[in-house]
Amino acid sequence: MGRLLIIGCGGVAQVAISKCCQNSDAFPEIMIASRTVAKCDALKEKLQPNTKTKISTAQVDADSVPQLVALIQEYKPEAVLNVALPYQDLTIMDACLETGVHYIDTANYEAENTDDPKWRAIYEERCKRLGFTAYFDYSWQWAYEEKFKKAGLTALLGTGFDPGVTSVFTAYALKHYFDEIHTIDILDCNGGDHGYPFATNFNPEINLREVSAPGSYWEDGKWIEIPAMSIKREYDFEGVGQKDMYLLHHEEIEALAKNIPGVKRIRFFMTFGQSYLTHMKCLENVGMLSTTPIEFEGQKIVPIQFLKALLPDPASLGPRTVGKTNIGCIFTGIKDGKEKSLYIYNICDHQECYREVGSQAISYTTGVPAMIGTMLVMNGKWQAPGVFTTDQFDPDPYMEALNQYGLPWVVEENPVLVE
Ligand code: NDP
DSSP states (O other): OEEEEEEEHHHHHHHHHHHHOOOOOTEEEEEESSSHHHHHHHHHHHHHGSSSSSEEEEEEHHHHHHHOOOOOHEEEEEEEEEOOOOGGGHHHHHHHHHHHOEEEEEOBOOOTTTOOHHHHHHHHHHHHHHHOOSSSSSSHHHHTTHHHHTTTEEEOOOOOOOHHHHHHHHHHHHHHOOOOOOOEEEEEEEOOOOSSSOOOOOHHHHHHHHHTTTTEEEEEEEEEETTTTTEEEEEEOOOOOOOEEEEOOOOOHHHHHHHHHTTEEEEEEEOOHHHHHHHHHHHHHHTOOOOOOOOTEEEEEEEHHHHHHHHOOOOOGGGGGEEEEEEEEEEEEEEEEEEEEEEEEEEEEEEHHHHHSSSSSHHHHHHHHHHHHHHHHHSSSEEEEEEEEEGSSSSHHOOOOOOHHOOOEEEESSSSOOO
């Protein structure tokens, strides 16, 4: 296979890159390019002695299409894996189109400046039309469908765990276990403990924007929006135990609602402890989650970015996080005229991830599927002209690769359902 350019060198990227290096036959040559090149160089130094993959590094500002185009033209990769931030999705897609290379990412586009009037007008129209107010949605990237089709290139969106694996689980359930899926409950449980009073498991700005927003779910062909954290359920997770979980808006609901025929309801739940919620509410109440810049002693600062600088770097949580994650989907539907239910999930142990690649399980469960999706695009198994989510290709090679590369899954018939 050809060369891969990886953009970003944070928590998720470091796992994806480590996994590419374990899989040198699929990734003989990679380049790590990010804003802070010193991080790329440090990672190269750590990984290069133990891998056959030839690693190069570069500095790039992924907000700049000309810089990206110049780098792609110089390195000549076959694909670009975007594990920077959702803010960079569109500039990287533009650069891929301009240079004729495939595009892969783990999170859908989100605007960095939500006060930009041009963005806001489109956003407000979408809120009214679709009925959910999240800052992120697929419309921006789905708008690239014709361009990627014409160029004969693949854009694979959202190949992390959720979104990513959860949609592959859905495609797999539909292919092998159901004639029709009627309900999908995606349950994301993190039973890990890092010992800090408050920290986020991935980029704090993206994470806090997501969980402080109103929740929503899909039912009978439309979105139903609810105030943040206002639907709570309890569930007893295998490997973790009993946890409180809350209904959130999540991006794969949008793709699954569009692509799974006959689906009647899709919900997403994530576990949170009371202490996390109290900290978040307090930060929100004092204005620390705001994305609007304020003047402070002659300088402009964005409160949530300042908060990010104060919080522990998610990449540093690895050595101190103990416990397990359990992420999966519960399906109900029909097979051969009979009603049935099924749960597919993965359990991942924070400390085992740390021993293997030096990261906690949230980065691990995202970075491994990022590598797998990229491998399938590059080896042609998941290649087709256009813009795709992970529910749109044959799930079997992806499911096989999850077992092979550290995220084994379990299929359970007749699980306890979420009320
Ligand atoms: P981090 O903040 O740890 O890392 C982001 C990286 O991107 C950093 O290396 C940063 O550089 C780099 N970066 C930021 N802006 C630019 C820019 N303009 N140009 C070049 N590089 C840039 O984030 P995570 O690793 O936690 O998250 C990465 C992605 O994974 C996010 O999109 C997130 O939403 C997604 N994600 C997806 C999940 C899923 O299951 N699908 C779950 C968790 C995360 P610098 O080092 O200079 O800051």
